[in-house]
Amino acid sequence: MQLERALRAQTPAFIAYLMAGDPDVETTEMLIDAVARCGAAAVELGVPYGDPLADGPTIAAAGQRALSKGVTLRDVLALTDRVREKIPIVLFTYFNPVYRYGVGAFAADAAKAGAAGAIVPDLTLEEVEPLRERLQERNLAMPLLVAPTTLAYRAAEIARKATGFVYVVSRLGVTGAGKAPNVKALRAQIATLRSATHLPIAVGFGVSHRSHVKALAPYADAFIVGSALIDAYTGTRGSEALERVERFVQSLR
Numbered sequence: 001m002q003l004e005r006a007l008r009a010q011t012p013a014f015i016a017y018l019m020a021g022d023p024d025v026e027t028t029e030m031l032i033d034a035v036a037r038c039g040a041a042a043v044e045l046g047v048p049y050g051d052p053l054a055d056g057p058t059i060a061a062a063g064q065r066a067l068s069k070g071v072t073l074r075d076v077l078a079l080t081d082r083v084r085e086k087i088p089i090v091l092f093t094y095f096n097p098v099y100r101y102g103v104g105a106f107a108a109d110a111a112k113a114g115a116a117g118a119i120v121p122d123l124t125l126e127e128v129e130p131l132r133e134r135l136q137e138r139n140l141a142m143p144l145l146v147a148p149t150t151l152a153y154r155a156a157e158i159a160r161k162a163t164g165f166v167y168v169v170s171r172l173g174v175t176g177a178g179k180a181p182n183v184k185a186l187r188a189q190i191a192t193l194r195s196a197t198h199l200p201i202a203v204g205f206g207v208s209h210r211s212h213v214k215a216l217a218p219y220a221d222a223f224i225v226g227s228a229l230i231d232a233y234t235g236t237r238g239s240e241a242l243e244r245v246e247r248f249v250q251s252l253r
Helices: 002-008 025-037 057-068 073-083 095-101 103-113 129-137 152-161 183-194 210-216 227-233 238-252
Strands: 013-019 042-046 089-092 117-119 144-146 166-169 201-204 222-225
Touching (some): 002 013, 013 227, 025 073, 042 057, 073 103, 103 129, 166 183, 183 210, 222 227, 227 238
Parallel strands (some): 013 042, 013 222, 089 117, 166 201, 201 222
16 A cells, blocks of 8 residues: 555654644645655644544644635545645544534545545444444555553554554553653554554644654654644744744654
């Protein structure tokens, strides 16, 4: 799959999370281009949603700003279509917008827009199959999340069902730039997952500093940065947002 190939091309790969429409769709498009030029392997493109269970204050606020501008799932798909040649785009959405759109229609239109896949964090392992099948029919990935408290047998099941990559959550709670990830615990969990999957393993939630990347690099195939990246440009737009994001991404390297 496109997404898996992109992550394997870098060690470790950088996945940037951006909220579509924050502060506006035009700036988001510029920021996607910026992170691609700075070496990101993929972009998780957030679909604004009013009840984001896994999102911390930074990403939730970004989603609210986008919603206040009237940004919809259709707008996110249109944006994906415009940037599809620059970098693989993984749509990050909750299930309610997908359900309202129609599971089959969502998969078809995501593929038509050139998306590489979709992450839907509020679907449990027992609930993923209908959407996973529709995405697979369109050759789209569906990365699944493994939490710190996930038991080893269940983590292995999740890893076997995932496509594109396995998303390892570095800590309990919601997203957000905060304390350093627990590398010792992550190392053990990643080692367990290696025996269950050949997919790249990406670590997210709380990864926000070069020291975090350096600590995770020997174990993880990719790192995901969202809240800290959004914090870097919040309150700006256009060229100023672009410059801040470029500086921040360069600081991670």
